[in-house]
Structure formats: structure tokens, C-alpha cells
Amino acid sequence: MLSQAQINFYNENGFLVVEDVFPMDVVEEARAVVEDFVEKSRTVTEHTDVYDLEPGHSPQAPRVRRLKNPVAIHPIFDRMARSDKLLDIVADLIGPDIRLHGSKLNMKAAAYGSPVEWHQDFAFYPHTNDDLLAVGIYLDDCTTENGCMLMIPGSHRWEILDHHQDGVFVGAVDVKRWGIDTSSAVPIVARAGGISLHHCRTLHGSATNTSPKPRRLFLLELAAADACPVSGVTDLAQFNAKILRGNPVSRYRVKDMDIRLPLPKPERQGSIYEIQTAFRPKVFATAQT
Ligand SMILES: O=C(O)CCC(=O)C(=O)O
Numbered sequence: 001m002l003s004q005a006q007i008n009f010y011n012e013n014g015f016l017v018v019e020d021v022f023p024m025d026v027v028e029e030a031r032a033v034v035e036d037f038v039e040k041s042r043t044v045t046e047h048t049d050v051y052d053l054e055p056g057h058s059p060q061a062p063r064v065r066r067l068k069n070p071v072a073i074h075p076i077f078d079r080m081a082r083s084d085k086l087l088d089i090v091a092d093l094i095g096p097d098i099r100l101h102g103s104k105l106n107m108k109a110a111a112y113g114s115p116v117e118w119h120q121d122f123a124f125y126p127h128t129n130d131d132l133l134a135v136g137i138y139l140d141d142c143t144t145e146n147g148c149m150l151m152i153p154g155s156h157r158w159e160i161l162d163h164h165q166d167g168v169f170v171g172a173v174d175v176k177r178w179g180i181d182t183s184s185a186v187p188i189v190a191r192a193g194g195i196s197l198h199h200c201r202t203l204h205g206s207a208t209n210t211s212p213k214p215r216r217l218f219l220l221e222l223a224a225a226d227a228c229p230v231s232g233v234t235d236l237a238q239f240n241a242k243i244l245r246g247n248p249v250s251r252y253r254v255k256d257m258d259i260r261l262p263l264p265k266p267e268r269q270g271s272i273y274e275i276q277t278a279f280r281p282k283v284f285a286t287a288q289t
Contacts, residue, residue, distance in 0.1 A: 001088050001089065001092060002016075002018070002089055002092040002093070006018070006092075007092055007093065010093055010197065010199075012153075012154070013151075013153040013154060013156075013186075014151065014152075014153065014154060014155055014156030014157070014198060014199040014201065014202035015151045015153075015156075015186070015188065015196060015197065015198040015199070015202055015204075016196065016197045016198075017188060017189070017190045017194060017195070017196045018089060018194060018195050018196075018197070019190065019191055019193070019194040020191075020193055020194060021083070021085050021086055021089070021137075021193065021194060021195045022080065022083065022085075022086075022137065022193045022195075023193065024192070024193055026076075026080065026193075027138075027139055027192050027193050029076055030076050030077070030080065030139055030218065031139050031140075031216065033074050033076050033077075034067065034105065034107075034139065034216055037050070037051075037064070037067055037073075037074075038062055038064050038107075039062070041053070041057070041062045041064050042059040042060075042062050043059070045057075047270055047271075047274070049068060049069070050067060050068055050069075050073055051064055051066075051067065051068070052064070052065045052066035052067075052068060052270065052271040052273060052274070053065060054107075054109065054112065054113070054114060056112070063109065063112070064107050064109070065106070065107055065113070065114050065271070065273055066104055066105060066106050066107060066271050066273065067104070067105040067107070068104060068271065069102070069103055069104070070103050070104065070105045070218060071100065071103040071220075072103075077103065077105070077218065080137060080218065081100060081103065081220055081244060082244055086135065086137075086195065087244060087245045089195070089197070090133070090135065090197070090222055091245065093133060093197060094131045094132070094133060094222065094223070094224045095131065095224050095225075095246075096245065096246045097224060097225035097226065097243065097245065097246030097247055097248075097249065098222055098223070098224065098225065098243070098244050098245045098246060099222070099223045099224075099225050099227075099239075099242050099243050099244065099248075100220060100221070100222060100223075100242045100243075100244050101125060101132065101221040101222065101223045101229070101242070102125070102220075102221040103218070103219065103220050103221065104218075104219050104271075105216065105217070105218045105219070106216075106217045106219060107214070107215075107216055108146065108147045108206070108209045108214065108215040108216070108217065109209065109214055110146070110209060110211060110212050110213055110214050111209065111210065111211075111212065111287065112208070112209070112286075112287035113146075113147055113208065113209035113214070113215060113287075114208065114273055114286060114287075115147070115205070115206055115207050115208045115282075115284030115285070115286065116149075116205050116206045116272060116273070116276070116284075117171075117172035117173075117205050117276045117279055117282065117283055117284060118172060118173045118175050118180075118182065118203055118204070118205040118283060119163060119171055119172050119173060119203070119204070119205065119272070119276075120155070120158075120160055120161060120163070120173070120200065120201050120202065120203055120204075121134055121198075121200045121201075121202075121221065122160055122200040122201050123160050123161070123163040123169075123171070123260070123262060124163075124171060124262055124272070125221070125229055125231070125262075126160075126229070126230045126231075126259040126260070126261065126262075127200075127223060127227040127228060127229050127230060128227055128228045128230060128252050128253060128254045128255065129224070129226070129227045129252075129253045129254065129255040130199075130200055130201060130227070130255060130257070131223065131224035131226075131227050131253075132199075132200040132221065132222065132223040132224070132227055133197050133198060133199050133200060133222055134197070134198050134200070134219055134220065134221050134222070135195055135196070135197050135219065135220045135222060136149065136188070136190075136195060136196040136197075136198075136217050136218070136219050137195050137217070137218040137219070137220070138190045138191065138192050138193065138194050138195065138196075138217060139192060139216035139217065139218060140192050140213065140214050140215050140216050140217075141190075141191050141192050141213075142188070142189060142190050142191075142215050142217065143187070143189050144187045144189070145210075145211040145213070146209045146211040146213045146214070146215040147206050147207050147208060147209035147210075147211075147215050148187050148188050148189055148190075148206060148215070149187075149188040149196065149198075149204050149205070149206045149217075150182070150185040150186065150187055150188070150204060150205055150206060150207075151185060151186050151188055151198060151202050151203070151204045152180075152182065152184060152185055152186075152202065152203040152204070153184060153186055155201065155202050155203035156198075156199035156200075156201040156202045157201070158201060158203070159257075159258065160201065160258070160259070160260060161173045161178060161180075161203070162174075162178065162260075163260075163262070164260070165278065165279060165280070167264070168264050168265065168266045168278065169261075169262040169263060169264065169265055169266060169275070170266055170275065170276060170278045170279040171262070171272055171275035171276050171279065172205075172276045172279040173203065174279075174281075175283065176281075176283075180203070182205075182283075200221075205283065205284065206284070207284045207285075208284060208285060208286055208287050209287075210287060222244070224253075225243060225246060225247065225248055225249050226249045226251070226252050226253040227252065227253065228252035230259055230261070231261070266278035
């Protein structure tokens with residue numbers, strides 16, 4: 001559960017860090033699973049349903065940028081997503097009925113882990129209302145040095161910014177072009193076992209990890225059960241099976257707001273890293289290794 005001061009902080013800024021949500025034995029178990037997946041990535045040569053690969057990946061030197069859909073690929077991540085402590089916190093922000101929209105584990109490996117350009121999550125998955133947030137579960141201590149997320153306080157009250165270029169969705173905002181001052185960005189610093197929460201409209205990004213330390217971040221995209229993706233639902237049973245707490249609904253709440261679809265898609269599709277390859281000019285430098 002959150003204190004009223006924490007709820008107020010989230011409502012005012014659009015993000016929040018809560019330390020010590022997961023005990024270290026759980027974090028260590030998750031790290032070992034991640035390491036095992038990285039080891040197994042030696043057998044793949046291109047992106048798969050499980051792996052998003054860093055440039056330069058090879059069987060000799062496996063480089064994984066993201067584990068896709070971790071909740072579906074190993075029970076430890078499903079267990080973490082269903083943690084009562086975590087869901088109590090989320091319920092304080094988006095209500096008691098919570099659905100898992102998606103999950104990912106961004107590796108940001110030491111020395112080269114890729115940056116993520118400025119964006120608002122809602123641009124990728126517009127829903128009928130914006131009671132959605134992302135929970136970051138920290139498997140490593142996370143600081144500016146190893147590429148923590150950077151958030152613009154108050155940006156969760158902004159409209160959804162233009163994430164298109166040359167008529168296609170590129171999954172990033174050209175902050176210079178739109179005159180957005182990113183100097184107020186707050187580094188989301190947290191210890192392993194802690195979590196961060198950010199509203200689906202909060203403008204955020206993160207730089208390359210140039211430090212010698214990894215930054216593994218397990219992210220859950222969570223929605224109030226009465227928020228329905230505007231792209232539609234093809235399998236209602238599967239959709240409702242993603243309720244982590246509370247009950248599915250049969251009526252969806254619609255907020256009065258403008259929505260732009262993340263279409264048409266750019267040539268390279270898949271993860272945010274792939275989608276953002278079409279975006280220019282880059283704000284965050286990539287590693288030269
Ligand atoms: O891993 C990061 O630093 C950024 C994560 C993020 O914003 C995303 O994957 O949408």
C-alpha cells in the first residue's frame with residue numbers, strides 16, 4: 001500500500017519509486033533465469049519471439065537487448081507480476097481491477113546496452129481511457145551511470161505528443177522540434193528489489209549504459225480492467241485471462257481525449273528499439289563497441 005504522500009507525488013509528477021518491494025532472494029532467482037536465457041541466446045542469429053538482440057550479437061559474444069514477454073516465458077516473472085505487495089501499490093493508483101497488458105525485460109548490458117528515445121507509452125497502445133501505468137522492477141541497482149530511465153515531471157498531464165515522422169509511427173518524440181525542454185528530467189534511481197511506476201503519458205527515455213554494471217529492468221504494462229485497447233480485442237477469453245487482480249468487465253470506460261493510432265508501421269517492426277531505428281535525429285548516443 002502507498003501512503004497518501006506517495007499517491008500525491010505520483011499524481012503530481014507522473015512517476016514514483018518504491019524501494020524494497022521484492023526480497024533479494026527473488027531478485028537473485030530472476031537474475032539467474034535471465035542469465036540462463038542470455039546463455040541460450042547463443043543459438044539464435046536474429047530477433048525471435050523471446051529475444052530482441054543488440055547489434056553485434058554472436059554465438060561467441062551473446063548480446064541480448066530485451067527478453068520479450070517474460071511473464072509468458074518463465075514462471076518466476078509470472079509470480080513477480082502477481083505479487084500482492086506490487087498489486088496493492090498499483091491498485092492505489094489505477095484501481096482494484098488490474099489487467100496485464102504486456103511485459104518486457106530490458107537488459108541494458110554493461111558497456112553498450114542500448115538507449116531508448118523519448119516517448120510516451122500510450123502512443124504505442126492507446127486505450128479507451130488512460131488509467132494505465134508501467135511498473136519497472138529493478139533486478140540491478142539503477143543509477144544515471146548505468147542508464148536509468150529519465151522522466152519529465154508533470155508530462156503525464158500533456159496530450160499524447162507526435163510520435164510520427166514522414167507519416168509513419170516511429171515511436172519517439174522529436175523533443176527539439178516540438179520545443180520540449182528535457183533539462184527538468186528526473187533520473188529514476190532505485191535499488192535492486194525496488195520498483196518504479198510511471199503513468200502511460202509520462203514522457204521518458206534513457207541513455208546508453210556506458211558503465212561496467214548491468215541494468216536489468218523487468219517492466220509490466222498494467223491497465224485498469226475497464227480500459228480497452230482501441231486496436232480491439234480478438235480473443236476475449238485470452239484478454240480476460242490477463243486480469244491479475246479483481247474482475248474482468250463487460251463495459252469499458254471511455255475518456256474524452258484525442259487518440260492517434262501507432263500506424264502506419266515503419267519498415268522495421270517489433271520492439272521499441274526496432275521501431276525507433278526509423279527516428280531521426282537521435283538524442284541519445286549509442287555505444288561504439
Ligand atoms: O529500459 C528503459 O530504459 C526504457 C524502457 C521503456 O521506456 C520502454 O521499453 O518502453
